[in-house]
Amino acid sequence: IRWGRLLLGSILLSVTGGVVYLSYGIYEQRNPNEQAPADPTKKTLVILGSGWGSVSLLKKLDTENYNVIVVSPRNYFLFTPLLPSCPTGTIEHRSIMEPIRHILRHKKTEVKYYEAEATEIDHEKRVVKVSDLSDIKGDVHSTEIPFDYLVVGVGAESATFGKTDCGVMFAGIPGVKEHACFLKEIQDSQKLRKNVMDCIETALFKEQSPEEVERLLSMVVVGGGPTGVEFAAELQDFFENDLKKWMPELADKFKVTLVEALPNVLPMFSKALIDYTEKSFRDEKIDVRTKTMVKNVGDKYIDVEAILPDGSKEKQRIPYGCLVWATGNAIRPVIRNLMNKIPEQKTARRGLAVNDYLVVDGTEGIWAVGDCAQSKYAPTAQVASQQGAYLARLFNSMERKEIIESEIEQLKELEASSSAADDKTALQKTLAKKDRELKKFAKISSFEYTHQGSLAYIGMDRAVADVSLWGGNVASAGGLTFLFWRSAYLSMVFSTRNRVLVIMDWLKVKVFGRDVSRFV
Ligand code: FAD
Ligand code: NAI
Structure with missing residues (x-):
């Protein structure tokens, strides 16, 4: 009887725990906190796409550090692994869609979202041309978005060509x-x-x-x-x-x-x-x-x-x-167009060639994640989401590094202008601490899958x-x-x-x- 009670007790406890966890999850999702407005003095980070790579970056990014703008023609994240269950009705479509507005509204600082397609990336002028290609268009339906940093996560489109046994592709199969x-x-x-x-x-x-x-x-x-x-x-x-x-x-x-x-x-x-x-x-x-x-x-x-x-x-x-x-x-036209403009991308076949830090070869301040990037990994959700999370860590560290660098500058000026020996010693101690902190953030390791x-x-x-x-x-x-x-x-x-x-x-x-x- 004692064992029976113990078992019943643990079952009840687990069920209660599960219900509390679920209720909290639902409550938190339905009641986002107040959001701070974006700070226009911060650097502008433009993120293209709302798929595995981009959303994984957004999830972990400290948005208060940047002026973040997301552009994607799809205003939701799609959990692709369960998509093959949808056409037969095993899973309903909306069960695997998460509105991008839910995701962005839960960030600490406001993030702008435009439902549009990037039609051209000008890596030299540092602007993205975007167009609203949806059925309903306002007076303005094409514009340019300037960026300091750009993350390209536009994925790929379905291939309509064939592959030979050795992987060489040939032109589209008719029909x-x-x-x-x-x-x-x-x-x-x-x-x-x-x-x-x-x-x-x-x-x-x-x-x-x-x-x-x-x-x-x-x-x-x-x-x-x-x-x-x-x-x-x-x-x-x-x-x-x-x-x-x-x-x-x-x-x-x-x-x-x-x-x-x-x-x-x-x-x-x-x-x-x-x-x-x-x-x-x-x-x-x-x-x-x-x-x-x-x-x-x-x-x-x-x-x-x-x-x-x-x-x-x-x-x-x-x-x-x-x-x-x-x-x-297959490669999306906007990516193909960017590749054609960059000599370092001449030999890339599967998408934008990136280095070990996911920076697009031949560019500065432009990164690519997921299926639109050609890396040594397969084009999977696993790879894209790990790449997105890596970039979030990278951006969070980059901003922290800049803050510490400016703090060090100020401390150095203070030290130079201070005459009291005690003040100097205290400042030097703080400086040494900041230097150590800076070293930690300055060392950004390459992406490992x-x-x-x-x-x-x-x-x-x-x-x-x-x-x-x-x-x-x-x-x-x-x-x-x-x-x-x-x-x-x-x-x-x-x-x-x-x-x-x-x-x-x-x-x-x-x-x-x-x-x-x-x-x-
Ligand atoms: P995507 O997730 O495709 O997202 C691209 C985003 O960019 C979309 O929001 C799109 O609307 C947007 N976009 C497109 N064009 C533009 C543009 N011009 N400008 C701005 N935004 C644009 N992988 C696994 O690891 N496990 C699985 O079980 C699995 N199952 C899959 C099942 C199916 C049916 C499919 C099709 C794929 C599956 N994959 C799976 C692969 C996985 O879905 C992809 O590797 C993954 O989606 C790539 O992520 P991504 O962010 O690069 O692109
Ligand atoms: P894929 O590239 O993995 O497979 C396509 C297949 O089509 C190849 O085996 C190829 O030989 C064949 N093919 C190409 N041209 C052909 C032709 N003319 N005639 C006959 N066969 C032809 O493509 P898929 O399945 O769309 O997957 C894309 C990516 O998404 C892959 O990286 C995959 O790993 C990932 N994915 C992963 C899933 C999972 O882990 N469960 C589920 C779905 C996709």
Whole structure:
């Protein structure tokens, strides 16, 4: 009985603790403190983008030290790791969006935000040209923003080109832009959700021929990287758990195909996890076509070149109803334009070449983070957020250093003008202390990335994980890894609000299933 009471007591205590923690999180988020106005005499720091890199910088930046201006066409932060769950309705879009206004309103000092796109960066004149490209425009919709410091975190756009086996890119594949759906932004996901449901309802239209039904229900995902794999898995789950139930006539006709140019999917994962994923996909009846490169995209089919087991090449045609293009990243025009203006960027291929301190090569006072920067790391959220946090430390130290330097100047002047020996000794002591403090801030180390691991959802409540532990790598897969995947992402989503919404979405799908209506 005593043990039972103890257990009950600890459960009650944990639940109470959890409720208090949650309530505090919600209260704090809904009730931001008063904000000090920005100080125009401080240096102007312009931050482009509201994604992983920029928001991670903003989170840790002491905004009272700078006159901070954020420019981004997206007035929210998007938690991309859960985006592949959105088109099928496992997660609702707004659950993984955090308004930039919430983030900025919680800073100590006011931060300006303009919903606009940077169209040109003039690194010599030190101005950014910005344009409001939204539907509603005021009298002023283009202007220039001068900066002392600039952080470029505009990410990348979806690639519409192909890659050869050795990674060399060739010009855009015809038809991709016109016919394919992407999965990078909320709008892509909304379009995808509409398209999938439209294909299904159209396939069930009266007197549709069997060939047309087969085509319309053929869902082709191009790109066996994590985006393609996770979305293919979510789509097959949607079919198995929901679509089949409400539309039994779809059974045996709905088909998900994953097309990958390389010999295997998920190239960044360890061999055992790649094999596990490919086997799971076969069990789930997802058709995985590796060593198959898409060469042309028509409105109802794709043309591919497949390498057969004997090494010969064969041209094939795959009909599709819905085509999802997930072949990685391409450089945004504003970045390409800046690269063209800087001779030091001539050899950069993936984005702005940066040094070990993330300073854009060939510029001064301009840094780049995340997918728009070419560093030695993969273009992931992990890298972007660590780079953003590094820059916050750097900016906080830079400002502190300047303050100490000016204090030292003043102390030196005082010491020179002071005649009393006691005053001089006291001043010298303070000076020595300030010198020591300055040394601490003057030493800014270069950016070091810590890889925490890779995770991917592979369908049927299973996931794969390559996690870095104690300097080594631990690979795991299956149902328990799925729970780990969920708890890891839950701990990473931006706010308590997002966390609660994501949990509610998961519960909703467990209890009621996914919604099969076409309305987004
Ligand atoms: P982004 O997060 O893309 O942000 C770019 C920002 O810049 C956006 O706010 C955009 O609106 C803004 N912008 C664009 N153009 C301009 C302009 N001209 N001027 C001003 N602002 C502009 N990585 C992981 O590590 N783990 C995962 O599980 C994972 N899952 C992913 C799932 C999907 C579906 C996708 C697409 C990516 C995923 N990634 C994941 C990769 C990760 O999302 C990116 O590496 C990360 O978003 C890069 O951060 P970023 O800040 O560079 O760019
Ligand atoms: P990716 O670059 O990782 O993969 C794209 C795949 O498309 C490659 O395997 C490539 O060989 C293939 N491909 C390219 N052209 C092709 C063609 N013409 N025909 C057939 N296949 C073709 O891209 P992805 O998945 O969009 O990811 C982008 C970045 O985001 C990566 O760095 C990735 O690690 C990260 N990410 C991480 C996730 C995770 O950790 N769970 C989830 C999603 C993205």
